[in-house]
Structure formats: C-alpha cells, structure tokens
Amino acid sequence: MSYVLSGHVRDEIEHWKARFPEGRQRSAVISALHAIQHENHGYVTAEQMNAVAEYLDLPTIQVYEVATFYSMFQTEEVGRHNVAICTNISCMLRGADDIVEHVESKLGITTGESTGDGRIYLKKEEECLAACCGAPMMMVDHKYHENLTTDQVDEILDGLD
Amino acid sequence: MTATKVYVPRETSAVSVGADEVAVAIAREAKQSGTSIELIRNGSWGATWLEPLVEVEVDGARIAYGNVSEEDVPAMFAAGLLEGGEHKRRLGPIMEVGYLIRQDRWTCWRCGLIDPLSLQDFRLHQGFNALEKAFAEGPDAVLDSVTESGLRGRGGAGFPTGIKWRTVAETDADQKYIACNADEGDSGTFSDRMLMEGDPLGLIESMAIAGYAVGASKGYIYLRSEYPLTYAILTRALETARDSGWLGDNIQGSGFDFDIELHLGAGSYVCGEETAMLESLEGKKGIVRYKPPLPAHEGLFGKPTVVNNVITLASVPNIVNLGGERYAGMGVNRSKGTLAFQLAGNIKRGGLVEKSFGVTLRELIDDWGGGTASGRPVKAVQVGGPLGAYIPAAQLDTPLDYEAFVDIGAMIGHGGIVVFDDTADMAQQARFAMEFCAIESCGKCTPCRIGSTRGVEVIDRMIAGEKREENYDLLVELCDTMEDASLCAMGGMTPYPVRSVLKHFAEDFASSGGDR
Ligand SMILES: Cc1cc2nc3c(=O)[nH]c(=O)nc-3n(C[C@H](O)[C@H](O)[C@H](O)COP(=O)(O)O)c2cc1C
Ligand code: SF4
Numbered sequence A: 001m002s003y004v005l006s007g008h009v010r011d012e013i014e015h016w017k018a019r020f021p022e023g024r025q026r027s028a029v030i031s032a033l034h035a036i037q038h039e040n041h042g043y044v045t046a047e048q049m050n051a052v053a054e055y056l057d058l059p060t061i062q063v064y065e066v067a068t069f070y071s072m073f074q075t076e077e078v079g080r081h082n083v084a085i086c087t088n089i090s091c092m093l094r095g096a097d098d099i100v101e102h103v104e105s106k107l108g109i110t111t112g113e114s115t116g117d118g119r120i121y122l123k124k125e126e127e128c129l130a131a132c133c134g135a136p137m138m139m140v141d142h143k144y145h146e147n148l149t150t151d152q153v154d155e156i157l158d159g160l161d
Numbered sequence B: 001m002t003a004t005k006v007y008v009p010r011e012t013s014a015v016s017v018g019a020d021e022v023a024v025a026i027a028r029e030a031k032q033s034g035t036s037i038e039l040i041r042n043g044s045w046g047a048t049w050l051e052p053l054v055e056v057e058v059d060g061a062r063i064a065y066g067n068v069s070e071e072d073v074p075a076m077f078a079a080g081l082l083e084g085g086e087h088k089r090r091l092g093p094i095m096e097v098g099y100l101i102r103q104d105r106w107t108c109w110r111c112g113l114i115d116p117l118s119l120q121d122f123r124l125h126q127g128f129n130a131l132e133k134a135f136a137e138g139p140d141a142v143l144d145s146v147t148e149s150g151l152r153g154r155g156g157a158g159f160p161t162g163i164k165w166r167t168v169a170e171t172d173a174d175q176k177y178i179a180c181n182a183d184e185g186d187s188g189t190f191s192d193r194m195l196m197e198g199d200p201l202g203l204i205e206s207m208a209i210a211g212y213a214v215g216a217s218k219g220y221i222y223l224r225s226e227y228p229l230t231y232a233i234l235t236r237a238l239e240t241a242r243d244s245g246w247l248g249d250n251i252q253g254s255g256f257d258f259d260i261e262l263h264l265g266a267g268s269y270v271c272g273e274e275t276a277m278l279e280s281l282e283g284k285k286g287i288v289r290y291k292p293p294l295p296a297h298e299g300l301f302g303k304p305t306v307v308n309n310v311i312t313l314a315s316v317p318n319i320v321n322l323g324g325e326r327y328a329g330m331g332v333n334r335s336k337g338t339l340a341f342q343l344a345g346n347i348k349r350g351g352l353v354e355k356s357f358g359v360t361l362r363e364l365i366d367d368w369g370g371g372t373a374s375g376r377p378v379k380a381v382q383v384g385g386p387l388g389a390y391i392p393a394a395q396l397d398t399p400l401d402y403e404a405f406v407d408i409g410a411m412i413g414h415g416g417i418v419v420f421d422d423t424a425d426m427a428q429q430a431r432f433a434m435e436f437c438a439i440e441s442c443g444k445c446t447p448c449r450i451g452s453t454r455g456v457e458v459i460d461r462m463i464a465g466e467k468r469e470e471n472y473d474l475l476v477e478l479c480d481t482m483e484d485a486s487l488c489a490m491g492g493m494t495p496y497p498v499r500s501v502l503k504h505f506a507e508d509f510a511s512s513g514g515d516r
C-alpha cells in the first residue's frame, strides 16, 4: 500500500502552494520535505517522497533530487536527536575538533552516524552556523549551545532521552 | 507607579548563553519582591561578548549589565538592579558603552534599541516613515535616492543597488519579485541574522520600499534553515505587518499591494548564490544558472527579480528618510556609507560593529576587538567568508574599501572578519578552502567540482613534503583554471584564499619534512 501523507503535511503543502504562482507547485517540495522529516524523526523515506510527488503531480525524480541535494534532508533512518557540531573556521580555531573527537569517542560513532540505540544522530556540519562569537558551538534539535566545554557537552548529551 | 522596563535580548547568541533563563529569573525575582516590571525581549546591540546584556530603564536612561547569568540575578536585585544599582556586572548607561558609541549605526540602529515585535515601538522609532515618504514622493524618487547614495550590494559582489533596481523597474512584466537573500552562509558572518532578529519590521519595510520602487507586488525571504529563532521572529513580524495593514492589498490606502513569504532553505552554501537561490525557491536543486539572462531581467519563475542581501535592503529606509547624499557622505572613494562588520575567530571581543568604510582592519581588531582572545600576535585575517583571502598582519592598515581590497587580492564581501593568531597553520587553511569548495560545489562545472578535490590532494602532498616545487606549480595552475573557467564565484574565488597562503605564508608548507 502506498504511503498516505498526514493531514498536517497536506496542510503545509497547500499552504505553500498558495504562496507561489499557479502551476508552480514544485516550489512546495522543500517545505513538504521539512514537514515530513519533522514528523518522521528526522528522515524521509522513499514512500514518503513518492507520496509528495504524487500529491504535487510531479515526477518522483524531482522530489528525490531535492531530498538528496540538500544537507538538511536525510533519506536513511537516523537517531532521534540531531546533534550538529560546527567545524567551520571560528569554531575550529577555538577547539571544535577536540569537541568532535570527544563526542565521537563518547558516543562510539563517527560524524555522519547514529548511535545504535537510535538516540543521537551526529550530523556532519560544514557550514558556519553564525554563532562564531560563541565558538565552539553546536546545535542540538534546533537549539544553539555556545562557548562549549567538554563537560557542558556531556551534560547536554546526557540530558537527551 | 509605572512598571520599570527591563530589556533582555531574545537573539540566538544571547539565548544560547542563557538569556532566556536570565529573563525567567528576573521575572521571578520581581514577582517575589512585589515590584512590577515590563520585561522586553529586545534584539542584540551586537556586543556579543557582553551577552546576555541586560538593561534597566532608570529616569529615561538604560543602564546596562553585561555577561549576566541566572545565578547573578538575586544578588543584582539585592543590589538595586531596578534603580540601576551598583554591581560587578554593571557597565553603566548603554549609550556610554564604548564598543557601541563609536559606531556609525545607519542600518542596524534599531537593533537592541527596540522591541522587535512591537509595532508601536517600531513606529516610535521612525518605523514605516520611509515607506510613507516613498508613497508620497513616488517610485522614481526612491530610485534616485538609492542611486545617489552609492549603496552597493552587501551580499558579496558589491554591485550598485541603484542600477539593479532601475533595471528591474524598467523591465516590462506582468509580475516582478523582490527576493531577499538571507542564506548567510559565509563563515564569520551573522549580521543578517542579528538584523532579522533585532529589527524584522525594518526588513519588511525595506522590502516593501524595494517592491514599490520597481513595481513588484511579491517578495520572498530565502532564510537558511539553521536559524530557527530568526524564523519564529520573522513569522511573527510578518503577521503583525499584515494585521496592521502594512503588508497586503492597498497598503495604508496607497494603492500599492505587497506581501512577503518566508521560505526556508535546506542546508546548502551554494544556495546563497543568487541564481541557485532562485532555483531553490522554485523547488529545485540549488544549481547555479548561466548568466545572462540576469535575474533583473529573468529571475524567479522567469520574471524580473531584485535579489538583494538583508543588509543591503535594510540600509534603504534611512537613505529614503535622510537622503542619498547623507549616505554617500560617509565612507571613502567608491565605498559609500557603512557596513555592519562582524568580528570573530581568535578575538577577545567578538560582535557586530557598524562603521563607515575607510576604517582599517587594525582599528576594528584592536579598538573594538581588543586583540586576539589568546593574547598572542595576529598572524592573518580572513575577510569576506570562505572565498576571501587571508590577509597577513603586515597589511592590517588597509582601509576597508572595496577597491583597496581588490588591490591586495582580497575582498570585503559580507564583512565577516576572522582573526588567526600566530599559532595558526595557514597551509591547513588553504586546504580547508579547497575542501569547503569540494563539499559545497553545486557540481555544474568541472574546474570547481573536480578541481577543488584535486586541490585538496595537491595541498596534502605539499604538506607531506612530496615534490614541493612541482606540486606548487600544479596548485597555481589549478587555481588559474578554477578562476578562469568556473561559472560562479564558488569555484572562481576559492583560489583567492589559496593563493594568499602561497603568497604570504608559503613557509607554512615547509614546516614539515620533505624532499626539498
Ligand atoms: C557561493 C556563493 C554564495 C553566496 N552566498 C550569499 C549569501 O549567503 N548571502 C548573500 O546575500 N549573498 C550571497 N552571495 C552573493 C549573491 O550571489 C548575490 O550577489 C547577492 O545576493 C546579491 O545581493 P546584493 O547585491 O544585495 O549583495 C553568494 C555568492 C556565491 C557565489
Ligand atoms: S563554480 Fe562551482 S558552485 Fe559555481 S556553478 Fe560551477 S560548479 Fe557550481
């Protein structure tokens, strides 16, 4: 059976369709994927992408290519909590590499992987997150944490359910 | 008795160092002591190193307290916080904080000052005056002021904004668009975010002015997805503007229709490039388009589109209010007006500093930044994000001026200034530049996609000391190819930081062993 989009996702798609000109429903793809990924513990499945394509009357490839191009979307199952440690220049200058190393050994995974218990996904973060004055920093489920020390990182990660 | 006003920023950086907890603690203490306060969640003044920065209004003056923690709050109340009492965190009146008063705040002047989500506060601080003035004087007057101001694009390329707007205004079409570029991906930059969080209604007004000037009825803000708080604040501000008739049909009876949609990106540096951003808005992969056609002729959905950076747009209301001539009177040579510089990296006092062009790097780093955080000497400074050159300490007296920077093989870009001390290994930085390009390349052209990967390999061999001279020549050749044959500045300018390392810090390649 094919996947049925939730009411919330359909509302979201309709919301965005209405905000672009007639016949430009393709513009709603990114928002649709954001909405689904949010509902689906941080990743989107092929069935879900197919459902978006069908709903918007687009070739499936147009949805697949968006989902795979942007680093915000995951197409494989990932851990519940999204942990992204900035490793761009200002953070690197203030010890981001040590933080990454600490987290990797603490969790026993490398960046880009999830923990076996499905708790944490350690996202690869290439772009500066614009909190350079508080470097090193990381973003955990949409929340910024700055001026990190390894102790603080432990506290934050241990606090995730 | 009226409630005492207490300001605690609701801005990403301040919040991440505890501003929300401080706000809660202040509300709790006030309640316990039975005093009535009005807690205002303002934007950040930009002195990030002082966050959370709390202010209390006493007899019309705002008394500032810096680096306040939740734990400090009870003692601060005991010390008479609400009367501006003495405490080790007390900095004095905000208008006397040196970091702030020595600035030229033309664009970010409302950031920190007002409640970003209060229409009333915004109106009290000239909000929408410029749009009203534009309605009264007509689109041509706006175009003239912007042209006269000499304002250039703050997103990277420094293209004259007046020419861009005039081009769109003069292109016939049934629909035109304003696309605000809020993808802000350059390392060491955060001014767009601070402006959007501190003065969102100001950005809305700016976009409406742009729409009115060129005849566009629709605007899109392309916001990077890594800014959840900014998204929440902008969403509220857009609702406020709509509810009060400052967006929508027939704005304030002017006959002008304009609305703005806030669209989220999805994590891609190259989507900050204007045509890739338009592709992304159309729901596609962020692949750079060939130019021509220019977005000003055929942009979003093939319609004439003004693409401007947040800071470019936000500079316009005061240009309309005070006149283009006033703006052009600031700055030097062809770099008119001000730029919201951002200090980051190995720096003691990081933050946003809006200054007229002509200020030198040394002044910004020493007088505002207080030197390096480590206390060690500055070795290099990268200006303008990942595509900007590394400037050696010997060139710190270069004035911030677009052309002066071009003369030393550098660029100003979005005004991010990242400082490195003498322990930095610049060979690794050259490698980082190539690696970043390899990761973020949109993949359309070979020199950028493949060249950058080869670049990383060549640099690795140089660092390892393998055939250094041969590899040096190879790297220079690779840089030439990338510069000449890339479609956009991603591949075209990645060689800038690399060449600057070869030129100024070649010895860093030689620090390891090798066969030369
Ligand atoms: C790889 C790349 C990334 C860019 N990123 C941004 C960005 O994040 N924000 C921005 O305003 N401009 C960015 N630009 C510049 C835009 O292409 C464009 O010049 C700018 O948005 C035009 O607005 P302005 O004239 O107001 O500067 C980028 C350019 C390139 C080549
Ligand atoms: S230079 Fe790089 S980012 Fe720019 S169009 Fe070519 S491949 Fe894409």
Ligand code: FES
Pocket (backbone or CB within 6 Å): A086, A087, A088, A089, A090, A091, A092, A128, A129, A130, A131, A132, A135, A137, B187, B188, B189
């Ligand atoms: S480099 Fe990490 S937030 Fe800017």
